[in-house]
Structure formats: C-alpha cells, structure tokens
Amino acid sequence: MKRRLTKRCSSVRIIGDLLTFGLTIEDLRSCADRLHLLAQDPPPRCGSAEPGVSTSRVVGRRLAALDAAINRRTRLRERLAQRASGETDASASRHPSRAAGKGTTAAW
Template sequence: MRIGEAAAAAGCTPRALRLYEQRGLLPPPARTASGQRDYRPAEVARLRVIRELLGSGFTIEDLRSLADRLHLLTEGPPPRCGSPDAPAGSGAGVVGRRLALLDAEIARLTRLREELARRVYGEP
C-alpha cells in the first residue's frame, strides 16, 4: 500500500510516517518499480504500535532506544517488564524512566492544584 493509505490506516500523516522512518522507528519500506514506498501490513501494524506508544507519553527518542524490539508488540501482548518471560533488554529501563517522569509531573501538578485551591478557596 502507498504512503497515504498506510498513514491513514495507522492514524497518522504521511509526513509523520516519513519522520518515523528518518528517526529509525520504522525500517525503510520496499519500493515499487517507480520508486514509491510500498508498505506491507506488518509495517502498518508497527506504525500503530508507534502511535499508541507516543500517545502513552513515550517520546521518539524513547522509542528509538527500543526500535529493534517494537516488532514484538505487534505479535500480541508482551510479557511484563521484569517478568521471567521478558527478554533481556526488553525496555524496562525506558519504561521505568518514563514512569518516574510521569510520577514527578503528577506530583508537580498536585502541588500546583493544592496551592491554587488554597489561595482561591482557602482549602487546606
């Protein structure tokens, strides 16, 4: 399938798809005789995983460090990081760092909310 069709099937734009290729998240697809990109269903499935992970708060840089294992997420639910079934280097470090950043942001926003409520409503 052509780039526009693949992008639509994955819920992104052709420009985003090219960016994922440039950043190493998606291997370069096969080309037609006329040089156009030709995406297979496996590549579209990988694009969907990339979009889902980006939507979950991961960055492109986070995913670059996991790029060689992204295909595992298209094969069904992966084993939990740290479980005996998880492959070595399965990304637990990246996930742990992302969770720590999210926890820090939640704590910051909670403090901000509490301060605002205290100032406006006199809440403790």
C-alpha cells in the same frame, strides 16, 4: 505487497499506541530494534521488572517522569485551590501586607 503494507500499518499503530501511553520519540528510539516484537499475537510482556532489561528501564524512566509531573501538578493544583479559598496563616506570615487584608485575591 499486502503483507508488507499490513506489517507497516501494524508498526505505525504500535508506535502511535506507545506515544499515546506517554513514551517519547527518544524512548522509542532507544528500543527501536525491539518494537517489531510488539506486533506478535499476543505481544510479549513489556517493561517487566527484571533488572538489566533495557525495555524495563525505558518504561521505568517514563513512569518516574510521569510520576514527577503528576506530583508537580498536584502541588500546583493544591496551591491554586489554597489561593482561591484564601491565604493560609503560613502565607500571611510570609506576606504581612496580605495578613492586613492588602493584596489578597479572594475575589477571583
């Protein structure tokens, strides 16, 4: 009984760790039949660069999604910082009323 409980606790910890690392439930579902391997001590390498390895595809997809999200947020941050510090020349040409000083939000 104790061994079974320890094994279940280990599985819950592993799943929690993987979710914390940014994997999704769908990611975990796609490799659920191999999650028990992560309970080994030491755990096997996960997400190797070997082509054709299902786990590496899961990790690769998640890394690509995280990179895309980081890029989107970086662009958003840059636009917000640019807006907070004043409009650029390119922005003023797209919005003539702002070039004349109307509609600016420099006071925020």
